[in-house]
Amino acid sequence: MRVAHIITRMIIGGAQENTLFNCLDLIEHHDDEVMLITGPSLGPEGDLLHRAGFFADRSKLRGRAGELQIELLPMFRRNIHPRRDWAASRAIRKTIQNFRPDVVHTHSAKGGLLGRKAAWSLGVPAVIHTVHGAPFHDFQPRLAREFFRRCERFAATRCHHLISVADAMTELMVQAGVAPREKFTTIYSGMDVDPFLRADEQRQSVREKYQIAPDRVVIGKLARLFHLKGHDDLITAAVEVIARCPQALFLLVGDGILRAPLTRRIESLGLAEHFVFTGLVSPADVPPLIGAMDVLVHTSLREGLARALPQALIAGKPAVSYDVDGAREVVISDETGFLIPPRDTARLADALIRLVENAPLRKTLGGEGQRRFTEQFRHETMTQQVRGIYQRVLDRRSP
Numbered sequence: 001m002r003v004a005h006i007i008t009r010m011i012i013g014g015a016q017e018n019t020l021f022n023c024l025d026l027i028e029h030h031d032d033e034v035m036l037i038t039g040p041s042l043g044p045e046g047d048l049l050h051r052a053g054f055f056a057d058r059s060k061l062r063g064r065a066g067e068l069q070i071e072l073l074p075m076f077r078r079n080i081h082p083r084r085d086w087a088a089s090r091a092i093r094k095t096i097q098n099f100r101p102d103v104v105h106t107h108s109a110k111g112g113l114l115g116r117k118a119a120w121s122l123g124v125p126a127v128i129h130t131v132h133g134a135p136f137h138d139f140q141p142r143l144a145r146e147f148f149r150r151c152e153r154f155a156a157t158r159c160h161h162l163i164s165v166a167d168a169m170t171e172l173m174v175q176a177g178v179a180p181r182e183k184f185t186t187i188y189s190g191m192d193v194d195p196f197l198r199a200d201e202q203r204q205s206v207r208e209k210y211q212i213a214p215d216r217v218v219i220g221k222l223a224r225l226f227h228l229k230g231h232d233d234l235i236t237a238a239v240e241v242i243a244r245c246p247q248a249l250f251l252l253v254g255d256g257i258l259r260a261p262l263t264r265r266i267e268s269l270g271l272a273e274h275f276v277f278t279g280l281v282s283p284a285d286v287p288p289l290i291g292a293m294d295v296l297v298h299t300s301l302r303e304g305l306a307r308a309l310p311q312a313l314i315a316g317k318p319a320v321s322y323d324v325d326g327a328r329e330v331v332i333s334d335e336t337g338f339l340i341p342p343r344d345t346a347r348l349a350d351a352l353i354r355l356v357e358n359a360p361l362r363k364t365l366g367g368e369g370q371r372r373f374t375e376q377f378r379h380e381t382m383t384q385q386v387r388g389i390y391q392r393v394l395d396r397r398s399p
Helices: 014-030 082-099 109-121 142-156 167-175 199-209 231-244 259-268 283-291 308-314 325-329 345-356 359-373 379-397
Strands: 002-009 033-039 055-057 060-063 066-072 103-107 126-131 161-164 184-186 217-222 248-253 275-279 295-298 319-322 337-340
Touching: 002 014, 002 082, 002 109, 014 033, 014 066, 014 103, 014 379, 033 082, 082 109, 103 109, 103 379, 109 126, 109 142, 126 167, 126 379, 161 167, 161 379, 167 184, 167 325, 199 283, 217 231, 217 283, 217 308, 217 345, 231 248, 231 259, 231 345, 248 283, 259 275, 283 308, 295 308, 295 345, 308 319, 308 359, 319 345, 337 345, 345 359
Parallel strands: 002 033, 002 103, 033 066, 103 126, 126 161, 161 184, 217 248, 217 295, 248 275, 295 319, 319 337
Antiparallel strands: 055 060, 060 066
């Protein structure tokens, strides 16, 4: 097949890793010809393509892992800008015309809207979109929420099938009237699971790097320091956790615009000795960092299915998460961790205290998560399922 993936930017993030694995698997395991159409990776999150070993060559990038063509469109940006978006739409359409793919597979809100519109108008045989997370949510102003909902509803009429990274995403989209249920298939976001299975091998060296004493019980959080990621709620819960369990230490992995205000709040509460910020890290550093943890906590207020949750479970670490979107599909209370009602910092603190105080419970819950989810989240499994959808759509449309 000839497959074109379209995503707005290739920052270091879950949707981007999903997309890159899909592209490379299609080349390596299925001998497909693949192009990735994307914009510049602007923002503090970092550039996944350069971290993954890709290098610039005029307007394209070539990867060491295979002949992945990457068409970088400078005007293709995340923020709404009518003139720039019009130019990006034209450039996407022209790129698709020149590549002549059998399949166009889009990701992200703007990439999904502009990519599906262009591919549909050109009569691409199979147009697919992955819902990594809904662009409309309850924390937006009402008019903005309705605008994005209508954009998704329009774009859904310009594709043949939709993939959700969690059943919860399908439910949300169906209830919002974006598309009928039969148009969706859930395929969990794949990853390289082997480094997470070996995560504990570097536990001591990572803890030494961040000067974490051996007797500390580390509660880790992997997320951009950004709005709706729930760091403030975690700090609120940490007051009670540290009062009851002075051996607790919070390891915050990631960077972002909220670094300074979060640091100030932690210092004002006298908790500075119990928090460590890693700053921006490479995806390759994530498994060893999870290995240094004893518990993973996830307090985002909206997320399709945060990759950090299965990553921690595959590494044998229990997870405590707000019960939002797809979290309940991997975090099962009293089996692989604990689900907490969003914003309930008292129950969040109680769950963390319970795990900090009980090492055998941590081992039992983490081991069950590893047993259940290792095979399910292999990226090769994801790509095989995704390619199966491509084939079914193409078969339906062939004479």
